[in-house]
Amino acid sequence: MMHAEQTLMxxxxxxxxxxxxxxxxxxxxxxxxxxxxxxxGEVLGIxxxxxxxxxxxLGCLSGSVIPDQGRVLYRNRDDRELDLYNISxxxxxxxxxxxxxxxxxxxxxxxxxxxxxxxxxxxxxxxVGGRHYGQLRExxxxxxREVEIDPSxxxxxxxxxxxGMQQRLQIARNLVTGPRLIFxxxxxxxxxxxxxxRLLDLLRNLVMDxxxxxxxxxxxxxxxxxxxxxxxxxxxxxxxxxxxxxxVLDDPRHPYTQLLVSSVxxx
Amino acid sequence: xxxxxxxxxxxxxxxxxxxLCKGFTLHNQGDVSYQVLEQVSFTVARGECVVLDGxxxxxxxxxxxxxxxxxxxxxxxxxxxxxxxxxxxVSALPRDVIDVRKHTIGYVSQFLRVIPRVSTxxxxxxxxxxxxVSREESLVRAQGLLRRLNIPERLWSLAPSTFSGGEQQRVNxxxxxxxxxxxxxxxxxTASLDAxxxxxxxxxxxxxxxxxxxxxxxxxxxxxxxxVADRAIALSARKTQAIAEET
Amino acid sequence: xxxxxxxSNDTGGYNFAYLDEQTKRMIRxxxxxAVAIPGYQVPFGGREMPLPYGWxxxxxxxxxxxxxxxxTLKVIDQGADDTTNAISIRRFFxxxxxxxxxxxxxxxxxxxxxxxxxxxxxxxxxxxxxxxxIPEPLRFIEPREVETRTMHALQEYGVMHVKLYEDIARHxxxxxxxxxxxxxxxxxxxxxxxIPKFDNPKMDQCPALQLFGAGREKRIYAIPPYTRVRSLxxxxxxxxxxxxxxxxxxxxAADSFLDEVITDDQGGRIFVCSDTDYCRQRQQQQQPxxxxxxxx
Numbered sequence: 001m002m003h004a005e006q007t008l009m010x011x012x013x014x015x016x017x018x019x020x021x022x023x024x025x026x027x028x029x030x031x032x033x034x035x036x037x038x039x040x041g042e043v044l045g046i047x048x049x050x051x052x053x054x055x056x057x058l059g060c061l062s063g064s065v066i067p068d069q070g071r072v073l074y075r076n077r078d079d080r081e082l083d084l085y086n087i088s089x090x091x092x093x094x095x096x097x098x099x100x101x102x103x104x105x106x107x108x109x110x111x112x113x114x115x116x117x118x119x120x121x122x123x124x125x126x127x128v129g130g131r132h133y134g135q136l137r138e139x140x141x142x143x144x145r146e147v148e149i150d151p152s153x154x155x156x157x158x159x160x161x162x163x164g165m166q167q168r169l170q171i172a173r174n175l176v177t178g179p180r181l182i183f184x185x186x187x188x189x190x191x192x193x194x195x196x197x198r199l200l201d202l203l204r205n206l207v208m209d210x211x212x213x214x215x216x217x218x219x220x221x222x223x224x225x226x227x228x229x230x231x232x233x234x235x236x237x238x239x240x241x242x243x244x245x246x247x248v249l250d251d252p253r254h255p256y257t258q259l260l261v262s263s264v265x266x267x
Numbered sequence: 268x269x270x271x272x273x274x275x276x277x278x279x280x281x282x283x284x285x286x287l288c289k290g291f292t293l294h295n296q297g298d299v300s301y302q303v304l305e306q307v308s309f310t311v312a313r314g315e316c317v318v319l320d321g322x323x324x325x326x327x328x329x330x331x332x333x334x335x336x337x338x339x340x341x342x343x344x345x346x347x348x349x350x351x352x353x354x355x356x357v358s359a360l361p362r363d364v365i366d367v368r369k370h371t372i373g374y375v376s377q378f379l380r381v382i383p384r385v386s387t388x389x390x391x392x393x394x395x396x397x398x399x400v401s402r403e404e405s406l407v408r409a410q411g412l413l414r415r416l417n418i419p420e421r422l423w424s425l426a427p428s429t430f431s432g433g434e435q436q437r438v439n440x441x442x443x444x445x446x447x448x449x450x451x452x453x454x455x456x457t458a459s460l461d462a463x464x465x466x467x468x469x470x471x472x473x474x475x476x477x478x479x480x481x482x483x484x485x486x487x488x489x490x491x492x493x494x495v496a497d498r499a500i501a502l503s504a505r506k507t508q509a510i511a512e513e514t
Numbered sequence: 515x516x517x518x519x520x521x522s523n524d525t526g527g528y529n530f531a532y533l534d535e536q537t538k539r540m541i542r543x544x545x546x547x548a549v550a551i552p553g554y555q556v557p558f559g560g561r562e563m564p565l566p567y568g569w570x571x572x573x574x575x576x577x578x579x580x581x582x583x584x585x586t587l588k589v590i591d592q593g594a595d596d597t598t599n600a601i602s603i604r605r606f607f608x609x610x611x612x613x614x615x616x617x618x619x620x621x622x623x624x625x626x627x628x629x630x631x632x633x634x635x636x637x638x639x640x641x642x643x644x645x646x647x648i649p650e651p652l653r654f655i656e657p658r659e660v661e662t663r664t665m666h667a668l669q670e671y672g673v674m675h676v677k678l679y680e681d682i683a684r685h686x687x688x689x690x691x692x693x694x695x696x697x698x699x700x701x702x703x704x705x706x707x708x709i710p711k712f713d714n715p716k717m718d719q720c721p722a723l724q725l726f727g728a729g730r731e732k733r734i735y736a737i738p739p740y741t742r743v744r745s746l747x748x749x750x751x752x753x754x755x756x757x758x759x760x761x762x763x764x765x766x767a768a769d770s771f772l773d774e775v776i777t778d779d780q781g782g783r784i785f786v787c788s789d790t791d792y793c794r795q796r797q798q799q800q801q802p803x804x805x806x807x808x809x810x
Contacts, residue, residue, distance in 0.1 A: 089668070090668045097672075112655065115680055127672025128672075132749045132750050134750050136679060137683075
């Protein structure tokens with residue numbers, strides 16, 4: 001799919017503008033002043049060790065953690081600028097069901113374990129008014145194929161899936177409404193290495209094919225290098241270094257980044 | 268150098284490096300700091316191949332990586348002609364650098380970064396696919412290059428992780444030539460290759476240059492160097508000057 | 515008969531219709547809110563009734579609240595006036611309120627029902643009180659009360675169709691045959707209590723007032739007269755009611771909800787109207803000369 005032209009045309013305005021986000025649980029714990037812009041089709045990696053604030057930051061960006069200060073501005077499909085914490089709860093939830101997606105670290109947090117894979121994928125479509133069973137089923141089968149799950153498993157519940165399959169199902173569930181921005185929290189956490197490889201491959205291709213913008217939180221530098229265009233390194237709630245991913249990892253300048261990079265085996 | 272030639276160079280300049288300074292500070296090793304590039308300036312025109320010369324540690328690789336924005340200089344400018352305008356890689360936004368890398372600058376590094384599960388063909392095709400070239404066309408180009416570089420067909424569907432150093436290098440080279448980049452950066456492209464494959468690479472470089480590409484390369488093999496380079500830029504250890512010499 | 519006269523009858527020391535007047539006021543306020551917001555579940559301070567949860571305490575509290583000395587009460591259980599529970603509840607109100615009771619739908623002003631809507635069309639001025647076990651239609655998929663309240667407020671009903679989708683995926687058709695979810699007045703999705711889906715169309719544009727009481731969960735909701743009530747479905751799997759090949763063995767009705775009755779050990783069976791009054795009325799029309807007491 002050719003999306004390069006579109007990306008260049010939209011490139012003039014950022015998709016997401018994050019300004020002065022602050023959410024502190026204690027000094028140095030949480031998010032202490034983060035700003036950045038994200039453009040369509042960009043994958044931003046946020047790396048840091050536990051306690052760096054990266055998960056809190058992701059929460060603030062995706063609407064699940066209300067920041068003490070700062071704004072998150074999103075430009076929607078109709079080219080309207082939405083101030084995430086100034087719109088109604090209803091609009092925020094609608095955003096999360098349509099133009100945004102959230103991929104949780106544990107698939108169980110992002111799936112309905114009690115209903116079939118097809119229902120999991122179809123739910124968002126039903127939530128926005130999908131009322132044709134045949135079409136919903138077709139969408140389910142197509143998306144299962146996209147995430148490399150055998151479509152014949154469409155009636156099985158996620159409990160019967162392996163960890164990697166659950167994660168891929170979670171991704172399908174999010175992508176079915178064609179979101180433009182995805183938030184991912186350690187998408188490969190807890191998976192076996194070979195399973196991780198498969199998932200990363202899928203993510204890489206989907207991001208490229210669909211022109212998705214992604215904010216990806218991970219502690220794994222290899223994942224960050226593979227998937228993200230830009231990287232932000234966090235420590236104690238602050239961004240200590242940011243830039244092009246390969247630049248930050250190959251030419252780290254901040255002492256903490258250098259420590260992080262040198263600590264990784266085989267980097 | 269004649270004035271006419273200087274003027275020609277300026278007009279056709281694909282790359283203009285202006286007073287580049289690059290050093291490193293190792294904070295976790297007692298804050299040891301050293302300067303690698305100091306006040307480096309030069310230009311590279313369309314259709315010329317410039318070779319970076321100098322002993323080990325003189326900053327050749329650092330300079331090449333800086334030209335790809337893989338390293339970030341402290342000061343100076345690197346102007347690249349990109350889509351009818353000039354982009355300064357030092358101050359550009361990450362997404363603009365990515366755009367430049369997609370359309371304008373190709374880079375053949377010394378080591379192939381292997382992604383699990385991605386076949387050799389896919390690795391080579393990717394830069395073309397990202398530009399929007401059709402799958403069929405990308406495939407044709409990739410297959411052609413792999414054939415030229417003597418990578419047997421039975422290896423095409425495998426991920427290159429188990430390949431020898433020389434095979435990986437050739438896959439890397441194929442990937443670098445699948446798109447006709449206006450600017451090519453080559454870091455020791457023939458290092459692990461036998462004579463036959465070296466020939467192929469020399470041909471590829473010369474063809475690219477004759478088609479108008481601006482090429483900057485590091486070649487440790489004198490023979491290869493002599494056959495592809497139009498001129499050399501000499502870097503000396505710890506202190507650099509740019510000298511343009513006709514070869 | 516007015517309240518004083520009613521209370522002077524022997525109601526065994528209980529206030530009229532068992533509940534005290536303050537409680538009735540509280541429930542009436544809740545009912546007003548429920549009527550003002552069709553399909554919305556209003557919490558209320560349910561009282562301890564002299565029978566356990568699951569036996570109609572919610573319905574009884576609503577009946578006790580709306581019933582007056584001049585009302586005529588009918589109580590049915592799965593369509594029949596003569597089951598143990600229906601008789602007990604009818605007797606309860608006869609004792610504590612001294613009201614007239616009846617088995618004839620057209621004569622009643624207040625009808626309390628468990629799991630059926632009478633076949634005889636209701637008219638303006640009648641009140642139908644449903645007994646409800648679980649009022650929350652989203653409970654099957656979302657256990658958190660806070661979340662279901664938010665979902666109702668924001669009309670996030672995608673999950674209701676998920677349930678129907680699952681039915682079709684598993685059984686090839688929407689397998690829900692009772693407590694079939696409906697959308698009321700174009701806004702709230704409601705559980706109509708465990709009535710068969712056969713009865714769902716009767717709720718739409720009904721001239722009578724429909725009140726729902728859940729005693730254990732302490733919720734009341736309402737459908738005011740002439741309100742749009744639509745059963746949820748898919749475009750390609752539209753809502754359908756049950757049909758029988760047989761008709762009623764006693765009255766010949768082909769359009770009422772039929773119960774299957776096994777008559778012998780060889781598997782013999784007959785189908786009879788579940789609504790006993792409807793069946794009896796039809797039989798009387800067909801054989802007007804026959805004495806009422808000989809009718810089954």
